[in-house]
Each structure stands twice: as C-alpha cells, then as structure tokens.
Amino acid sequence: MRWFTLFLLIGLMLAPGSLAEITGCYETLDGALFTVFPSGSKKNTYRVWNITNGLISRLTPDKNNVYSWKDDNSNRSVNVTIDGSTIVRDGEPIATKLPFVVERVAFDSDGTKLNGIFVFPQGDGPFPLITYAHGSGKSSVFNSGDPYSFPAFGIATFFYDKRGVGSSAGRYTQNFEVLVQDHRNAIDFARAHRKVDPDRIAILGVSLGGWIAPLSAADRPEIRALLIRVGPTVSTLENDRWQALSPLHEKGYDDIAMAQATEVVDAAHRIARSELKEGWDEFKALKRKYKKSAWLKELAGMPEAFLNHSKVGVKLYFWWAGGFSDPDWDPMILLRTLDLPIRWTFGGTDTQVPTARCVELLNHEIEENGKPWEIHLLPEADHDLVEYREPDGKKVLYRFAEGFLLAEALWLTQIFDASKTAPTPGYHKIVPNRHLLNDTR
Numbered sequence: 001m002r003w004f005t006l007f008l009l010i011g012l013m014l015a016p017g018s019l020a021e022i023t024g025c026y027e028t029l030d031g032a033l034f035t036v037f038p039s040g041s042k043k044n045t046y047r048v049w050n051i052t053n054g055l056i057s058r059l060t061p062d063k064n065n066v067y068s069w070k071d072d073n074s075n076r077s078v079n080v081t082i083d084g085s086t087i088v089r090d091g092e093p094i095a096t097k098l099p100f101v102v103e104r105v106a107f108d109s110d111g112t113k114l115n116g117i118f119v120f121p122q123g124d125g126p127f128p129l130i131t132y133a134h135g136s137g138k139s140s141v142f143n144s145g146d147p148y149s150f151p152a153f154g155i156a157t158f159f160y161d162k163r164g165v166g167s168s169a170g171r172y173t174q175n176f177e178v179l180v181q182d183h184r185n186a187i188d189f190a191r192a193h194r195k196v197d198p199d200r201i202a203i204l205g206v207s208l209g210g211w212i213a214p215l216s217a218a219d220r221p222e223i224r225a226l227l228i229r230v231g232p233t234v235s236t237l238e239n240d241r242w243q244a245l246s247p248l249h250e251k252g253y254d255d256i257a258m259a260q261a262t263e264v265v266d267a268a269h270r271i272a273r274s275e276l277k278e279g280w281d282e283f284k285a286l287k288r289k290y291k292k293s294a295w296l297k298e299l300a301g302m303p304e305a306f307l308n309h310s311k312v313g314v315k316l317y318f319w320w321a322g323g324f325s326d327p328d329w330d331p332m333i334l335l336r337t338l339d340l341p342i343r344w345t346f347g348g349t350d351t352q353v354p355t356a357r358c359v360e361l362l363n364h365e366i367e368e369n370g371k372p373w374e375i376h377l378l379p380e381a382d383h384d385l386v387e388y389r390e391p392d393g394k395k396v397l398y399r400f401a402e403g404f405l406l407a408e409a410l411w412l413t414q415i416f417d418a419s420k421t422a423p424t425p426g427y428h429k430i431v432p433n434r435h436l437l438n439d440t441r
Contacts, residue, residue: 022046024102025148026087026095033152033406034095035145049145051406054387054399072397073389098122100151107189109163109182112170116160116186119147120195127156128200128416129190130227133183133209133216136174140166146204146405153409155202155416158190176211176326183216191222200224200416204408205231207352207383210344214334225415226342227408230350230383233358235330241265243301246351257295264290268303273327276315332361336369341415343374345404347381374411378404 023046026034032052039045039058048057048069056072062079070077080089085097103118121127130150132141141147141159150157163182164172173179183203191198202225205213210231217223232239244265248258264286271279283306290296299307305317335342344362346355355377365371378401380387389398 023142023148024100025098025145025152027098027152028095029093033149035148037145037148038143040139040143047145049400051145051149051400052403054402054404056397056399073399098152100148101195105189107160107186109185112163112182113168114160114163114170114182114186115167116158117142117147118190118193118195119151119157121151121154121156125156125195126197127154127195128202128224128412129156129158129196130202130204130412131183131187131190132157132159133203133205133212134162134165134179135207135209137207138165138172142166149405150409150412153413155409155412156196158186158193158196160186172320174208176215176329179212180215183212184220187216187220187223198222200419202227202412202415205229207231211236211329211331214331214338214342217338217340218334223340224419225340225412227345227412228342229345229385230347230353231344232353233331233335233344233361234354236327237266237269238357239353240269240302240327242354242357243352244299244303247298247300248295250351251298253295253298257293260290260293261295261299264296264299264307265303268306269327271306271314272302272318276311276318280311332365336365339372341372341374343376343408343411345376345378345385345408347383347385347401348377348379349381350383352383376404376407 023037024035026036028034032050035049035051036046036059037049039047044061046059048059050056057069058072059067059069062068066079066081068077069080078089080087080094082088083093085099086093087095099122101118101120101122103120104115105118106113106115108114132146134141140161142161144159147157147159161168162172162179163170187201187203190196191201199222201220201222203213203217203223204227205211206229208231210228210233213226213228213231217226234242241262245258245261248261253261264283267279267283267286271283287296287307296307305314309317344358346353346358348355359375359377362371362373362375366373366375378385378387381401382388385401385404387398387401388395390396
C-alpha cells in the first residue's frame with residue numbers, strides 16, 4: 001500500500017496548471033522516482049511512470065483542487081492534492097518534485113524550425129547530455145517521461161519533436177537521410193549550450209531511432225555512447241519481413257504458407273525499391289494467385305498497404321511516410337566500424353523487431369571482435385518495453401519492464417565518468433527495490 005499511496009500522490013501533481021508546473025520527476029520519501037507527463041490522448045490527463053518498478057498509472061483533476069490517481073492494474077484510485085512542489089495525501093507529504101531546470105527552445109535544421117526541450121539537473125554544469133533519436137511514430141516528446149528521468153542522475157537531456165510532429169514545422173518523414181541530418185543538427189545545437197559538456201554526448205535511439213542513432217554518431221568523437229531500445233540490427237528488408245509475417249507465426253501457419261507469404265512481402269519490397277515505378281504486375285499476379293489464402297489477410301506492416309489500397313493509395317501512403325530510404329539498408333555494416341559503447345535493450349515478445357536474430361548478430365560481434373557492447377533482454381516486454389497480464393483471460397497492460405531505465409542511467413553515468421576526471425554531478429541515490437516489489441505485486 002505504501003507504493004500505491006506514493007503513486008497516488010504523484011497524481012496530485014497534475015493539478016491544473018502549466019506543463020512546467022506539473023510535468024517532471026518526483027522523488028518519494030523512500031527515494032524512489034516517478035515521472036509525470038501529459039498522456040497525449042486525453043485532455044487534462046497525465047501519466048505516472050514509476051521508473052523503479054515500471055508500474056503505470058494516470059492522474060486526472062477532480063473538483064476543488066483534488067486529483068484522482070488511478071492504478072492501471074488494480075483500478076484503485078486515491079485522491080491527492082498539491083502543495084507547491086509537494087504531493088500530499090491526508091495532510092502528509094509523499095513525494096517532492098526534483099528541482100530541474102527546463103528550457104523550451106527552437107532550432108533551425110536546414111530551413112525547418114524544430115521545437116525541443118532541455119532538462120538540466122540543478123546547478124550550473126556543464127553536464128553530460130543525452131539526445132533522442134525518434135522512432136517512426138508521431139508522438140510528441142512533450143508527452144514522454146524520458147526527458148525528466150536522466151537528469152535525476154546528473155545527465156541533461158535534449159529532446160525535440162521531429163519535423164511534422166507536435167509543435168515542429170516541416171512534413172513528417174521516415175527518410176533516413178533527412179532524420180539523420182536533423183539529429184546531427186540537433187546535436188550541434190545542444191553542444192553549444194553553456195550548460196552542456198560538448199565532449200560528453202550520448203544518443204538514445206528507440207525503434208527506428210536504433211537505425212538513426214549509429215548514423216548520427218558516425219565520425220563524431222563527442223558521442224561517447226549509444227542507448228538503443230528495440231532497435232533492429234537486421235536490414236530493412238529483413239525487418240519488414242518480420243513485421244509482415246509475425247501474425248502468421250503467432251497463428252501457427254505452416255512452412256508452405258510462410259513461403260507463399262514471403263513471396264508477397266518481397267514483391268511489395270521490390271516495388272518500394274524502385275520508388276513505386278516497377279514490379280506492379282508481378283505483385284498483382286501474386287495477389288490474384290493467393291486471394292483465397294487465409295494468411296493473406298494476416299500480413300502486417302508495409303505489404304498491408306499494397307494489399308489493401310490501389311496504386312494511388314499506396315503512393316499516398318509513401319507520401320505520408322515522407323519518401324524513401326534505402327530499402328536494403330544493413331545497419332551491421334556501419335555498426336562494425338563503431339567501437340564506442342552501445343547498450344541494446346530488447347523485448348522478448350516484440351513483433352516489430354526480430355529480437356533473436358538481432359541478438360545473434362550482436363553476440364557474434366561481441367564474441368569475435370570484442371565490441372564494447374551490451375545486450376539486455378526483457379523476456380516479457382513487447383516493442384514498447386511494456387508487459388501485459390491476462391487476468392480472466394483478457395490481456396491488460398501491466399507495466400513498463402522493471403527497472404530498465406534505471407539500469408540505462410547507471411550504465412551511462414559510468415561511461416561519462418570514465419571519459420572525464422570529474423564525476424557526473426548526479427545526486428540521486430539508488431534505493432533497494434524490495435519494498436517496491438513487495439508492495440505492488
């Protein structure tokens with residue numbers, strides 16, 4: 001119950017007010033950390049992420065300056081209030097907002113205005129800094145707890161909305177060249193800040209950002225490390241195959257069906273490789289050939305667009321995606337040239353990335369070539385590093401995988417400390433996790 005109360009109190013922080021007043025990282029009396037940030041889906045609703053044990057909850061304002069905190073797992077709720085930066089329940093303080101310095105900024109990336117946010121630990125710095133390489137989605141970084149987590153360990157953050165997303169200008173794109181150039185421009189902009197140590201920079205790449213981060217780090221000695229979450233190490237073609245065929249694997253289709261489905265996937269890829277100029281007749285012939293096959297409706301990812309839309313519709317889809325990247329991009333070619341520390345985190349139930357194959361490729365480089373890389377597998381986590389449970393046979397969200405961000409922050413702090421005589425000026429003390437687990441399971 002103690003943790004439940006702590007979560008609840010954090011909910012209180014979400015009283016009506018500005019983003020700067022409510023969003024942030026909070027520390028409980030026991031030393032545990034929570035982030036509070038807008039949900040991005042419901043107005044006046046905030047998410048609470050316990051970055052120690054991963055549990056997730058939501059906060060919504062009630063009447064008379066009272067806030068309801070609801071646990072996503074148990075559906076229990078508690079009322080809390082806020083007194084300045086302190087979360088209070090029944091007149092007792094439970095958690096306090098850490099005194100970070102938040103700066104909203106904008107920078108120019110080849111003529112496009114991109115908006116972002118710096119979050120600094122308390123003090124003058126200069127601080128080591130981590131930047132963010134986006135995944136393929138359209139979520140704003142302002143609806144994330146990550147920017148407020150790393151500063152608790154003395155690491156500043158710079159997150160920005162990619163072009164066409166959130167408050168940033170430009171058209172949304174998944175084009176690697178554009179995304180990499182934007183990110184490299186963001187790094188240059190961040191390094192010039194007086195509170196940033198320009199020689200101690202790291203990149204956090206998530207999903208597609210796991211391809212972008214190594215490209216952004218190439219030939220940049222100031223990049224000391226990469227943190228990559230669920231980032232593919234296979235080629236774009238192999239990853240597209242995995243995404244497309246995962247539903248068929250889950251439903252137990254036989255080898256013949258898988259081979260036929262692979263024909264369709266590869267035919268769609270050939271059209272994409274030609275920038276939609278060639279291969280349409282072959283694809284249409286396969287579509288007619290297998291139109292009565294049950295597996296055809298199960299294909300996911302890019303081939304789904306080709307199957308469900310006309311030629312014009314497919315072109316609109318690729319326009320929406322912002323153009324073409326190299327459909328045969330193989331990240332291992334670049335990764336083999338990088339000797340900087342990299343920490344990968346994968347989810348064991350991920351249907352978007354072929355985790356087993358990615359781990360196999362990385363292990364080979366670690367064992368055969370001594371790469372300074374680490375691999376961490378979270379067996380029950382999915383592509384979002386979220387775990388689910390099935391009470392009464394219904395799949396429900398349980399939590400983010402336990403403690404993965406804490407482990408990332410500690411690893412990164414060690415990397416930064418090894419690169420400079422003065423230690424990273426962090427101030428958060430890691431507390432044992434036993435009471436969190438005992439009180440919430």
